[in-house]
Amino acid sequence: GGYELSLIRYLQAQGFFVHRANTRKVKSFIRSLGNLGKSDAIDARGLAFYAKERHEQLGLYEPPADEKLLKLIRRREDLNKILVQEKNRLKAPDQEELKDSFKTIIRVLENELNVLEDRIDKLIQANKEYTEKRSVLKTLPGIGTIISAQLLVLVPELGQLDRRKIASLGGVAPHPNESGKKIGYRYVRGGRYDVKRALFLAAMTASRGKSRLGEFYRKLIASGKKKMVALVAVMRKILVIANARMRDYYLHAVEITA
Numbered sequence: 001g002g003y004e005l006s007l008i009r010y011l012q013a014q015g016f017f018v019h020r021a022n023t024r025k026v027k028s029f030i031r032s033l034g035n036l037g038k039s040d041a042i043d044a045r046g047l048a049f050y051a052k053e054r055h056e057q058l059g060l061y062e063p064p065a066d067e068k069l070l071k072l073i074r075r076r077e078d079l080n081k082i083l084v085q086e087k088n089r090l091k092a093p094d095q096e097e098l099k100d101s102f103k104t105i106i107r108v109l110e111n112e113l114n115v116l117e118d119r120i121d122k123l124i125q126a127n128k129e130y131t132e133k134r135s136v137l138k139t140l141p142g143i144g145t146i147i148s149a150q151l152l153v154l155v156p157e158l159g160q161l162d163r164r165k166i167a168s169l170g171g172v173a174p175h176p177n178e179s180g181k182k183i184g185y186r187y188v189r190g191g192r193y194d195v196k197r198a199l200f201l202a203a204m205t206a207s208r209g210k211s212r213l214g215e216f217y218r219k220l221i222a223s224g225k226k227k228m229v230a231l232v233a234v235m236r237k238i239l240v241i242a243n244a245r246m247r248d249y250y251l252h253a254v255e256i257t258a
Contacts, residue, residue, distance in 0.1 A: 008061055019051070019058040026050050066130075069123050070153045076116045076146075077194060083109040120149050136249050137242055141213045142206030142234075150198040151242060159246030166243040171196040172236040188232055196235070203234040213237060 004020065011018050030046035051058070064070045083106065089095060090102040124130045130152060137148040151158065157169060167173040171191020177183075207217035213234055220230035 009063075012061070018061045019055075020061040021047065021050065021058075029053075064153065065156055066123070066127075066153060069120065069149075072116055072120050072123070073150055073153055074194070076113060076120070077197075079109055079113055079116070083113065117146060121145065124149055124152070133246065133249065136245050139245065140202075140206075140238055140242055141209055141211035142202035142204070142238060143242070144205075147198050147202050150194070154192060154195050154198065155239075158243050159248075159250050161243065163240045163243065166239055167236050169195070170199060170235070170239045172199065172232055172239060199235040199239055200231065202238050203231050206238065207231060207234055 008018050008020060026047060029050050030042065033046070033049070035042055035046065086102050086105050086109065090099060090106065095102070124134055133152055134145075134148045137143050137151055138145070143151070155166075155170065157166065161169065164173065169191060171193070172188050173191075174186035175189050176186055203213075203217075206213040207230070208214065216237065217230050217234050220233055221227065225233075
């Protein structure tokens with residue numbers, strides 16, 4: 001919930017190696033040991049055993065490159081979700097008595113979103129590297145000012161992983177569902193939720209345009225693919241292309257430095 005960050009910073013300052021554990025994975029690990037109970041003592045023993053068993057495979061916690069920018073982007077996402085809820089309530093039937101209240105909150109939220117977006121833009125413009133990277137990302141259909149800023153901060157690994165790993169990180173990699181001769185339907189699972197949401201919005205925009213991504217989407221639909229399946233395919237293409245272009249950006253930067 002964020003309370004662990006102060007402890008993480010303190011431990012790292014003291015020279016400790018720290019891994020920020022995924023609670024879902026730890027819970028499944030503890031259950032796999034046959035412990036169905038829940039107490040602080042059980043959790044502590046489970047965490048200790050999890051670290052002992054898995055420490056060689058666990059990645060070290062790395063703080064975000066720009067925590068201030070990350071907080072602004074996440075705050076914008078929080079307010080945007082509330083804005084969508086208020087707009088849905090405004091459209092709902094039998095809400096005549098509350099319409100003025102909904103409209104007031106919507107105006108406040110929209111004004112605050114404008115303020116946040118302006119602060120995000122100024123932070124990026126003040127950083128030459130961020131400005132260049134955002135320009136690279138904005139060359140992709142569906143990626144504008146806000147989504148490019150989100151990808152910059154939420155996926156700092158862009159350009160440093162291969163296409164399969166970056167797709168898995170973004171939650172747009174299809175996972176096999178096979179057993180013996182059975183070949184089940186492949187689903188996308190896991191990944192970073194906020195990244196997946198940003199990619200979905202980018203794919204929605206790109207699918208409606210006349211770019212190659214729009215043509216790719218319409219070709220999938222014409223071949224009988226479900227709309228959501230086609231959208232996820234566009235999401236994956238956007239992320240993979242963004243990863244390739246960021247890799248080229250890094251290579252170009254190295255050449256200039258050399």
